[in-house]
Amino acid sequence: MAKGIMIIDGICxxxxxxxxxxxxxxxxGIDIPTFCYYSDLxxxxxxxxxxxxxxxxxxxxxxxxxxxxxxxxxxxxxxNVNRLKEKGKIRSIGVxxxxxxxxxxxxxxxxxxxxxxxxxxxWRYIDRDLLPYCTEEGIGxxxxxxxxxxxxTGKFKPDTPITxxxxxxxxxxxxxxxxxxxxxxxxxxxxxxxxVTATQVCINWxxxxxxxTAPIVGGTDKRHAEQNIQALNFTLSQEDYDRIDAYSRExxxxxxxxxxxxxxEVKGE
Numbered sequence: 448m449a450k451g452i453m454i455i456d457g458i459c460x461x462x463x464x465x466x467x468x469x470x471x472x473x474x475x476g477i478d479i480p481t482f483c484y485y486s487d488l489x490x491x492x493x494x495x496x497x498x499x500x501x502x503x504x505x506x507x508x509x510x511x512x513x514x515x516x517x518x519x520x521x522x523x524x525x526x527n528v529n530r531l532k533e534k535g536k537i538r539s540i541g542v543x544x545x546x547x548x549x550x551x552x553x554x555x556x557x558x559x560x561x562x563x564x565x566x567x568x569x570w571r572y573i574d575r576d577l578l579p580y581c582t583e584e585g586i587g588x589x590x591x592x593x594x595x596x597x598x599x600t601g602k603f604k605p606d607t608p609i610t611x612x613x614x615x616x617x618x619x620x621x622x623x624x625x626x627x628x629x630x631x632x633x634x635x636x637x638x639x640x641x642x643v644t645a646t647q648v649c650i651n652w653x654x655x656x657x658x659x660t661a662p663i664v665g666g667t668d669k670r671h672a673e674q675n676i677q678a679l680n681f682t683l684s685q686e687d688y689d690r691i692d693a694y695s696r697e698x699x700x701x702x703x704x705x706x707x708x709x710x711x712e713v714k715g716e
């Protein structure tokens with residue numbers, strides 16, 4: 448177990464056996480905000496609230512995953528990021544996977560310009576609170592996993608092998624997966640009316656969602672990128688846009704509130 452003395456925001460703090468900088472900071476009674484850290488679990492580091500800067504190297508990282516070293520000098524990073532923005536070295540400050548409560552807490556330490564949540568036609572938890580809040584406060588929303596790891600492309604079938612990270616994801620679990628395929632089949636049928644794919648219907652719907660800034664859409668090659676761009680070459684009628692919205696909302700209303708896309712943990716359980 449390492450031991451020594453660290454300098455935290457100009458204060459000398461001894462440590463002896465603490466496994467990360469966050470634990471040392473807490474022992475010293477210094478407040479660094481964090482939401483996802485729990486000492487009995489492996490470090491996840493999703494919230495990015497506990498960022499600190501090593502003042503000797505200039506490196507910024509999550510204090511929950513930073514190992515303490517004798518002579519290390521750190522400073523809280525949120526204020527430093529704000530100064531970088533003031534100097535024009537960065538243009539915007541963003542956060543990812545934040546709940547509304549996390550975002551409101553983060554805004555006490557500095558301006559947040561954009562959020563990056565998981566959002567798609569099968570995963571719309573942020574509709575309840577985060578999305579209306581960001582719309583009202585003028586905070587950009589750039590969602591990821593907009594095709595639900597391919598589930599909304601119409602390419603998955605009941606007998607498609609589910610491997611890799613998808614095998615751990617909530618929407619790919621037996622009982623839920625089959626319901627997701629029905630949503631994908633619905634999008635395929637909508638796409639046929641316009642001569643486009645289910646993927647292009649999804650992208651078009653997201654682009655025209657007035658509460659979103661822009662969707663992040665993945666692709667594995669040039670062909671996918673070109674097909675994704677073609678999603679902008681047609682216009683969903685308002686009737687079809689609303690029909691997709693209603694079908695999606697009905698599906699989502701029947702789902703438990705999962706904590707993260709890539710596991711099956713349900714909030715509050």
